[in-house]
Structures are given as C-alpha cells and as structure tokens.
Amino acid sequence: MAYDWLKGISDHYDVVVIGSGLAGMTGANTLAKCGHKVLLLEHHYQLGGLATWFTRKGGHIFDISLHGFPIGMIKSVRKYWSQDIADSIVQLKGIRFINPQFQIDTTFDREDFTRLLIEHFKVPAETVECFFTDLRAMNFYDNNPETTGQMFARYFPGRDDVTRFLMEPIAYANGSTLDDPAITFGIVFSNFMSKGVYTFRGGSDVLIRKMTVELKKNGVEVRKHVLVEKILTGENNGKKHVTGVVANGRTIHCDTVLSNSNIKNTVLRIAGEENFTPEFVAETKAVRTNTSSCQVYLGIKKGESIPHIGDLVFTSEAPKFSSTDLVDLHTTSRTFSVYYPDTRPGSDRYTVVCSLNSTYDAWNNLTEEAYAAQKARLIEESITALEKYIPDVRNKLDWTEAATPCTIEHYTRHWAGTSFGTKFEGLKVSMDLPAQMPGLYHAGSVGIIMSGWLGTINYGVIVSNQMDKFLAQKKRTAEALSA
Numbered sequence: 001m002a003y004d005w006l007k008g009i010s011d012h013y014d015v016v017v018i019g020s021g022l023a024g025m026t027g028a029n030t031l032a033k034c035g036h037k038v039l040l041l042e043h044h045y046q047l048g049g050l051a052t053w054f055t056r057k058g059g060h061i062f063d064i065s066l067h068g069f070p071i072g073m074i075k076s077v078r079k080y081w082s083q084d085i086a087d088s089i090v091q092l093k094g095i096r097f098i099n100p101q102f103q104i105d106t107t108f109d110r111e112d113f114t115r116l117l118i119e120h121f122k123v124p125a126e127t128v129e130c131f132f133t134d135l136r137a138m139n140f141y142d143n144n145p146e147t148t149g150q151m152f153a154r155y156f157p158g159r160d161d162v163t164r165f166l167m168e169p170i171a172y173a174n175g176s177t178l179d180d181p182a183i184t185f186g187i188v189f190s191n192f193m194s195k196g197v198y199t200f201r202g203g204s205d206v207l208i209r210k211m212t213v214e215l216k217k218n219g220v221e222v223r224k225h226v227l228v229e230k231i232l233t234g235e236n237n238g239k240k241h242v243t244g245v246v247a248n249g250r251t252i253h254c255d256t257v258l259s260n261s262n263i264k265n266t267v268l269r270i271a272g273e274e275n276f277t278p279e280f281v282a283e284t285k286a287v288r289t290n291t292s293s294c295q296v297y298l299g300i301k302k303g304e305s306i307p308h309i310g311d312l313v314f315t316s317e318a319p320k321f322s323s324t325d326l327v328d329l330h331t332t333s334r335t336f337s338v339y340y341p342d343t344r345p346g347s348d349r350y351t352v353v354c355s356l357n358s359t360y361d362a363w364n365n366l367t368e369e370a371y372a373a374q375k376a377r378l379i380e381e382s383i384t385a386l387e388k389y390i391p392d393v394r395n396k397l398d399w400t401e402a403a404t405p406c407t408i409e410h411y412t413r414h415w416a417g418t419s420f421g422t423k424f425e426g427l428k429v430s431m432d433l434p435a436q437m438p439g440l441y442h443a444g445s446v447g448i449i450m451s452g453w454l455g456t457i458n459y460g461v462i463v464s465n466q467m468d469k470f471l472a473q474k475k476r477t478a479e480a481l482s483a
C-alpha cells in the first residue's frame with residue numbers, strides 16, 4: 001500500500017499553504033508566529049521550491065538559484081526568519097563582464113558603477129548622478145508608462161554599450177526586456193546598487209534546512225510529497241469563498257489558502273475558471289510569464305581545483321545586447337556562477353553553474369531525441385565557453401548535466417516552466433485574488449518586483465499580514481454570532 005504522506009493531519013486548519021517556495025515558507029512561518037494553525041503542503045520531495053539544490057555521484061552539490069541577491073535579504077531574513085540565518089549572508093565581490101564591447105570587473109554597487117560609467121564609459125558625472133537619483137525616486141504607484149528602453153534612450157542616447165552594462169545582469173536572471181516598464185528595472189537595479197550582490201554561505205541546502213527547523217519550531221505542520229489538486233469553495237450570498245483543498249485525494253478543511261503555486265496555475269487550474277468573473281479569468285490568461293531559465297551544471301572532480309575567475313561572470317559573444325538574442329535557443333549569453341570551497345565552509349569542492357535563457361516553447365516543441373541533442377549541445381558549448389577562462393577545465397570535470405524550462409515545469413508544476421514569475425501585469429492579478437474569492441491568497445514570484453529571493457520573501461510577508469487581518473476579522477464575527 002502507498003505511504004500516506006498526510007497521516008496524522010487535522011481535519012481543519014486556519015491556513016493551508018500550497019507550495020514551499022520562499023514565499024510559501026515565509027508566509028507559513030509568519031502566520032504560525034501570529035498564532036494560526038498552518039499546514040504547508042509541497043508536492044516535491046524537498047522544500048524550498050526554486051531555492052533548491054541537488055546532489056550527484058562524486059560528492060557534487062549543485063545550487064539552482066543561489067547566484068546573488070541584494071543586501072535587503074539580511075534585514076528581511078533577520079526580521080522574518082532568524083538572526084542565525086541572516087548571519088550567513090555575505091557579499092560576493094568578484095563580478096565580471098566579458099563581451100565584445102567591454103571587459104569589466106566590479107563590486108556591482110552604486111559607487112563602483114558610478115566610477116565605471118564616468119571613467120570607462122565617459123558618461124558625464126551629472127547624468128550618472130541624475131540617473132541613479134531618479135531610479136531611487138521611482139514609485140510603484142506613479143503609473144509611469146515609460147519603458148526601460150525609453151529610459152535608457154533618454155539618459156544614454158545611442159549608447160548600446162551602457163545599455164548592455166546596465167541591463168544584461170538583470171535580464172539574464174529574470175528575463176526582463178527593454179520593453180518592460182522602467183519601474184521594474186528601477187526597483188530591482190536600485191536594490192542591487194544599494195550595496196552590491198550577496199549570497200548565503202553554506203548553500204541552499206543549509207538555508208532551507210534552517211528555515212524548516214524554524215517552521216516546525218513555530219508550529220507549522222509540514223508535509224512533502226503532497227500535491228494539492230483542487231481548492232474547494234462554498235457560496236455565501238452568491239459569492240464564492242474558500243472552504244478547503246483536495247490534496248493527494250483527501251479533503252482538508254480550512255478558512256484560508258495561501259497559494260505559492262504559479263498565479264496562472266492557482267486561478268486556472270487549482271481553483272478553476274468557473275469560480276471567478278470572466279473579466280478576472282481573461283486578465284489571468286493575459287498574464288505573461290518568464291519562462292526561459294536554462295542551466296548547465298559542471299562538477300569538478302574531488303581533489304581538483306580551479307583558479308579564482310570571479311564569483312559571477314557575465315559573458316556573451318553577441319556584438320550588442322539584444323533582448324531577443326538573450327532568449328534564443330542558440331544564445332551566447334552565459335553567466336557563470338563559480339562556487340569555491342568557501343561557499344560551503346568545511347568543503348574542498350568546486351562547482352560551476354552556467355545560466356542561460358531560451359524559451360519554454362523552443363524546448364517544449366522538440367522531439368525527445370532533439371531535446372536530448374540540444375541539451376548535449378548546451379553542455380558542450382558551455383564547457384567550450386568556460387575553457388576561455390579556465391583552459392584545462394574539461395579534464396577536471398566528472399559531472400555535467402543541463403536543465404531547461406521543461407525541467408522547471410516538471411519539478412515545480414509552474415505554468416510553462418515559469419522561473420522568475422510573471423511580467424508586470426501578474427502582480428495585479430495576484431493582489432486582486434482575495435477580492436475575487438474571500439480566503440484565497442497568492443504569494444510568489446510575480447511582476448518582476450516581487451520576484452527573486454528577496455521580493456518573494458517580502459511578498460510572502462505582505463500577503464500573510466493581509467491573511468492575519470482576514471482571519472482575525474472572521475474570528476471576531478464568529479465570536480459575535482455565538483455571543
């Protein structure tokens with residue numbers, strides 16, 4: 001008989017959380033600390049969502065999304081998780097750009113970018129100052145229709161080298177383009193410019209294990225291997241509200257659901273179109289997702305070492321930055337994250353993860369043989385590209401593997417392998433969800449601003465505070481009725 005992964009759970013919870021990405025875990029932790037009874041359900045065998053890792057023969061551990069985040073993580077993690085976790089966040093100092101237009105080493109902060117824009121790119125100091133000040137002053141509620149491309153043209157007309165310098169490191173990660181609203185670039189870029197790029201020393205495995213200990217300490221019931229198939233609803237005065245979920249074929253009653261599943265999955269698949277207004281369904285269907293994350297994992301043999309070539313190395317052979325080239329199946333834009341032994345103190349191992357972008361559609365439409373062949377090409381080309389910086393690296397490898405947006409779809413169930421959430425319009429749909437169906441909330445990568453590790457954690461807190469208010473009100477109403 002199959003093991004019952006839900007054995008021992010209660011019949012009713014204040015909150016069921018669908019998914020254990022950083023937003024799901026943070027939301028669960030915050031709500032449990034507020035005194036609510038919380039059940040966290042994850043379909044995978046590991047918690048963390050995309051903040052994850054995998055191990056391979058030969059003692060390799062590969063991190064998927066531990067490449068860099070802004071300094072704001074220290075404060076968020078200290079406030080919403082623990083001082084101990086915050087204490088392991090350290091700065092990455094070796095950020096490099098290598099492309100046909102320039103070769104630059106930087107600490108990726110405002111001071112160094114100001115110096116480089118003035119000294120290397122010869123942009124007037126007043127323009128640089130004005131650019132940074134305006135970015136900082138950008139406000140989410142301004143409703144400014146300007147795109148990132150238009151903003152660059154205004155400050156740096158005709159300077160595709162400057163555009164590349166400012167845009168490539170952001171676009172490589174979250175798939176944003178020059179046609180996205182300038183506010184999305186402004187907020188993400190300003191967050192990094194505040195004090196540079198940071199990482200979690202110890203690796204994603206240690207981070208997620210520490211978070212899991214906190215969750216359990218705060219009373220969250222955590223279950224893995226549990227797929228939530230359906231959100232159940234009841235009706236009150238013609239309006240639908242949440243009553244529970246069906247997970248692994250079993251009904252669990254609850255007052256609220258926090259879905260950390262992709263927003264399109266949440267509305268169109270798990271809750272179901274029939275529960276929302278046609279306008280909201282149309283808005284949800286129109287949400288564009290970022291679905292282009294690919295990676296090549298290169299494991300260095302035990303006993304071998306590689307020289308320090310930087311922590312994050314942005315490389316490209318494209319003559320200029322182009323949003324379409326960046327996500328082409330044959331892109332030459334590759335970012336190498338190099339993990340030296342100090343990533344995991346006590347270890348003597350090195351790994352390299354090469355991140356690239358090419359669209360889900362390009363991969364998903366391949367036959368099985370073509371898919372395998374394209375993956376093999378991706379691995380081969382990434383090793384060849386790395387040989388430019390570490391000439392003998394090929395002989396030092398004893399594990400190579402590639403992942404595509406289809407891999408992400410398989411492990412997370414996200415719509416079309418969504419990795420960095422949605423384009424701008426996704427945030428509104430996510431935020432409007434409880435007005436459509438009282439008790440149903442969503443937190444997770446949406447709208448570029450609420451994506452990445454920091455945005456996602458912060459969004460988990462924002463949404464769980466709304467849920468806390470909703471649950472408190474519900475309790476007051478129930479008490480008043482029974483008095």
Ligand SMILES: Cc1cc2nc3c(=O)[nH]c(=O)nc-3n(C[C@H](O)[C@H](O)[C@H](O)COP(=O)(O)OP(=O)(O)OC[C@H]3O[C@@H](n4cnc5c(N)ncnc54)[C@H](O)[C@@H]3O)c2cc1C
Nearest residue numbers: 019021022023043049050065067068228419444445452453
């Ligand atoms: C290749 C790559 C590199 C990245 N690099 C960085 C980086 O360097 N810095 C950075 O800040 N960010 C990075 N990110 C982005 C970052 O990892 C994500 O934005 C963030 O981790 C997403 O968190 P989330 O809360 O939205 O949930 P996710 O991580 O997307 O997790 C959602 C969880 O829900 C589960 N789930 C879904 N449906 C169900 C269901 N029906 N029932 C049960 N469980 C379900 C999934 O299995 C998953 O565990 C990267 C992402 C990728 C893919």
